[in-house]
Amino acid sequence: MAFQIDDSRPIFMQIADKIEDDIIEERLPEETQVPSTNQFAAFYQINPATAAKGVNLLVDQGILYKKRGIGMFVATGAREKLIEKRKQEFYEHYVVTTVKEAAKLGITTEQLTDMIRRGGSGQ
Amino acid sequence: MNQVNRVIHIHMKQKLGWFYLPWAIMMFSFIVNLLIGFIVNGEKFYTGGLATMFIYMFVGALIGVVQLFPFSLGFSIRRTDFYTGTVILIIGISIFTAILLLLLSSLENWTNGWGERMHFFHLPYLNDGSILAQFTVFAILLITFAMLGMLIGSFYLRYRGLKTFIFLAGIFILLSAAGVIVTAFDGWMPVFEWFIGKTAFELSLWCLPGALLMAIGSLFMLRKSTV
Amino acid sequence: MSQAVVEVRQLCKSYTDVTAVNDVSFRMEENRIYGFLGRNGVGKTTIMHMITAQLFPTSGEVKVFGQSPYENEAVLRNICFIKEGQRYPDYFTVKDVLDVASTIFPNWDAAYANELMEEFRLPRKRIVKKLSRGMLSSVGIVVGLASRAPLTIFDEPYLGLDAVAREMFYDHLIEDYTRYPRTVVLSTHLIDEVSRLLEHVIVIDQGRVILDAESEELRGCACTVVGPADKVEAFVQGKKVIRREPFASMISATVMGETGGAIQQEAEQAGLKTSAVSLQDLIVSLTRVEKAVNRG
Numbered sequence: 181m182a183f184q185i186d187d188s189r190p191i192f193m194q195i196a197d198k199i200e201d202d203i204i205e206e207r208l209p210e211e212t213q214v215p216s217t218n219q220f221a222a223f224y225q226i227n228p229a230t231a232a233k234g235v236n237l238l239v240d241q242g243i244l245y246k247k248r249g250i251g252m253f254v255a256t257g258a259r260e261k262l263i264e265k266r267k268q269e270f271y272e273h274y275v276v277t278t279v280k281e282a283a284k285l286g287i288t289t290e291q292l293t294d295m296i297r298r299g300g301s302g303q
Numbered sequence: 304m305n306q307v308n309r310v311i312h313i314h315m316k317q318k319l320g321w322f323y324l325p326w327a328i329m330m331f332s333f334i335v336n337l338l339i340g341f342i343v344n345g346e347k348f349y350t351g352g353l354a355t356m357f358i359y360m361f362v363g364a365l366i367g368v369v370q371l372f373p374f375s376l377g378f379s380i381r382r383t384d385f386y387t388g389t390v391i392l393i394i395g396i397s398i399f400t401a402i403l404l405l406l407l408s409s410l411e412n413w414t415n416g417w418g419e420r421m422h423f424f425h426l427p428y429l430n431d432g433s434i435l436a437q438f439t440v441f442a443i444l445l446i447t448f449a450m451l452g453m454l455i456g457s458f459y460l461r462y463r464g465l466k467t468f469i470f471l472a473g474i475f476i477l478l479s480a481a482g483v484i485v486t487a488f489d490g491w492m493p494v495f496e497w498f499i500g501k502t503a504f505e506l507s508l509w510c511l512p513g514a515l516l517m518a519i520g521s522l523f524m525l526r527k528s529t530v
Numbered sequence: 531m532s533q534a535v536v537e538v539r540q541l542c543k544s545y546t547d548v549t550a551v552n553d554v555s556f557r558m559e560e561n562r563i564y565g566f567l568g569r570n571g572v573g574k575t576t577i578m579h580m581i582t583a584q585l586f587p588t589s590g591e592v593k594v595f596g597q598s599p600y601e602n603e604a605v606l607r608n609i610c611f612i613k614e615g616q617r618y619p620d621y622f623t624v625k626d627v628l629d630v631a632s633t634i635f636p637n638w639d640a641a642y643a644n645e646l647m648e649e650f651r652l653p654r655k656r657i658v659k660k661l662s663r664g665m666l667s668s669v670g671i672v673v674g675l676a677s678r679a680p681l682t683i684f685d686e687p688y689l690g691l692d693a694v695a696r697e698m699f700y701d702h703l704i705e706d707y708t709r710y711p712r713t714v715v716l717s718t719h720l721i722d723e724v725s726r727l728l729e730h731v732i733v734i735d736q737g738r739v740i741l742d743a744e745s746e747e748l749r750g751c752a753c754t755v756v757g758p759a760d761k762v763e764a765f766v767q768g769k770k771v772i773r774r775e776p777f778a779s780m781i782s783a784t785v786m787g788e789t790g791g792a793i794q795q796e797a798e799q800a801g802l803k804t805s806a807v808s809l810q811d812l813i814v815s816l817t818r819v820e821k822a823v824n825r826g
Binding site: 306309312313315316317319320371373374376377378379380381382383384498526527530 | 579582584585586601602603606607609610611613615616617618619620621622626629630631632634635677
């Protein structure tokens with residue numbers, strides 16, 4: 181299974197993240213149908229109520245929407261919305277921590293930007 | 304199918320204990336005796352082979368209850384349904400067996416003891432009286448033996464090993480004590496006379512209240528039994 | 531609140547020398563999967579026997595589908611209790627057991643039972659008492675799944691089963707449960723394997739309920755922090771510490787917080803190393819503390 185459940189967070193959040201990844205990486209393009217909660221449950225071997233909770237989290241955020249009697253679909257504009265959200269998270273999780281750690285090690289802002297440039301060019 | 308039928312269905316899976324084994328042993332005994340009859344070729348003799356059937360009713364009921372009760376309880380069957388099913392089965396098998404024994408007994412009579420050889424199914428005293436009386440004697444005796452087996456089995460399920468042993472020992476001591484008292488008061492003659500004065504049919508009727516009491520006792524114990 | 535399938539109130543079971551179940555109360559709702567967890571010999575099986583009316587409570591009340599289960603056919607026919615210690619008659623074959631099960635459980639699916647038999651490679655004609663431990667467990671799993679009983683209880687259903695067979699069980703359980711929702715109770719000590727299947731967990735220790743919570747709420751509610759003793763002590767001040775192990779000048783402490791992940795973030799911000807606590811670790815820690823308290 182390509183998906184490892186991590187013990188530090190509720191599973192429904194991880195399911196929501198997984199669907200978000202699929203939307204961002206366009207494995208689930210906008211206006212396509214997403215698997216049913218039962219399919220998620222069977223595939224990841226998790227409780228269907230948990231899978232439903234994960235899906236509903238995205239429905240609440242307007243990422244997915246319900247078509248009565250058919251199933252769940254990716255909303256138009258969902259990808260853009262998610263990328264915006266992830267950018268914000270990226271800043272909070274990575275940039276802020278990186279800067280903090282750099283300060284601890286005495287790395288100046290210039291040295292840090294230089295490192296980032298080098299990292300980007302794959303050296 | 305209601306619950307009682309289900310219990311009978313479960314019992315019928317144990318046909319080996321209820322049917323095949325007792326009949327196999329009894330028929331084996333019958334054939335051996337018949338062979339002896341051929342070899343000896345003397346006077347007609349009596350055998351006790353028929354007792355197998357009665358002992359097996361006791362054993363069958365005992366084992367049936369002890370083995371099938373925990374299984375049935377584990378499979379969501381009510382205690383009372385298990386009990387009712389078992390009692391119906393016991394009565395059914397007893398009637399069935401009594402009819403078969405009666406047929407064999409008639410056959411034995413008709414062939415004059417399998418050609419002047421032996422009494423196996425048709426015994427004096429036991430087989431006196433009308434066909435109906437003979438049938439009743441067989442059926443009631445079979446039922447009584449089975450009820451005794453069920454009673455001891457139920458007692459074991461309710462109170463488990465050590466207490467069952469004490470219970471059986473207690474009954475044995477009571478019977479011995481009764482014997483001692485009868486002896487002490489020189490009472491054996493009236494006791495014998497009482498028995499001798501009764502026909503097998505009358506005596507078998509005397510078993511009925513006993514069988515009934517044992518059946519009621521089993522119900523009370525099974526209703527309180529656990530796994 | 532949805533309908534209570536099982537409702538247990540102040541349940542006690544004592545024997546002459548021990549109290550096996552002590553003032554246990556909980557409820558189980560319709561169509562959910564419950565984990566009934568705890569170490570061996572803490573009273574789980576005794577409680578389940580009382581729920582199914584196979585044992586009598588010393589005091590307290592048990593209601594199943596709103597009624598007392600004792601000698602109650604309407605209740606009992608809707609329960610399938612697969613237990614480790616199920617007794618089978620001497621001459622019963624696997625086929626006999628399935629045959630009996632098919633007449634007892636109203637929702638029995640014979641085709642599904644056959645499919646499961648194939649998958650678990652069960653020999654139909656083999657006498658049950660001659661099966662290996664793993665095969666015996668498989669018989670229980672087949673009966674439990676194919677019965678589709680509104681209340682299905684599995685008590686240590688997979689003793690002797692290898693990882694492949696256990697995976698098969700989990701797959702079937704989830705798949706069949708989504709198709710035919712019912713209340714499932716899984717009692718086991720292999721908590722890590724089943725935790726993702728459970729919607730709710732009830733943890734029993736020494737005859738009492740020590741935890742009764744949604745499993746998703748428990749995920750990430752605890753974390754283990756490691757760091758210098760003074761720093762750790764400052765962090766855990768006022769928090770519920772369920773395990774504490776000193777190591778040289780360091781301390782490793784497991785603390786319980788409120789909701790998912792929050793406590794871990796807090797610890798990281800305080801500059802402590804953290805690691806996630808699985809449901810199994812959490813329960814191990816909780817059941818250990820209980821012991822330490824009793825000793826002291």
